[in-house]
Amino acid sequence: MSHPLLVLVTAGSEQQALTIAEELIQQELAACVNLLPAVRSIYRFKGKVFDDEEILLFIKTTEALFEDVAELVSQLHTYEVPEIMAFKADFTKNNVLKWLDDSVRISP
Numbered sequence: 001m002s003h004p005l006l007v008l009v010t011a012g013s014e015q016q017a018l019t020i021a022e023e024l025i026q027q028e029l030a031a032c033v034n035l036l037p038a039v040r041s042i043y044r045f046k047g048k049v050f051d052d053e054e055i056l057l058f059i060k061t062t063e064a065l066f067e068d069v070a071e072l073v074s075q076l077h078t079y080e081v082p083e084i085m086a087f088k089a090d091f092t093k094n095n096v097l098k099w100l101d102d103s104v105r106i107s108p
Helices: 015-026 064-075 094-103
Strands: 004-011 034-046 048-062 084-088
Touching: 004 015, 004 064, 004 094, 015 034, 015 048, 015 064, 015 084, 048 064, 064 084
Parallel strands: none
Antiparallel strands: 004 048, 004 084, 034 048
């Protein structure tokens, strides 16, 4: 079975988040993408502090597909530096792992 990965990405609008999520699912790079609306992000970029409302994407994929996921997100994203952070899911039920494997493409 694959090594599950949770990838977090923020987007500036619901439409952008939907576009990214739908493309990840269509290309079988993710088994599921949850969109969490109205996340307030306070961050520093290029020496300035920003306070923005964003959409948070929870992307369920595999370690083997991370680079493909990151590349697609970067291509579709409008941010100069899209936030793409991944976390290993060390504890996952076997039936969830099977669903994940059945839902994403097999990596080379």
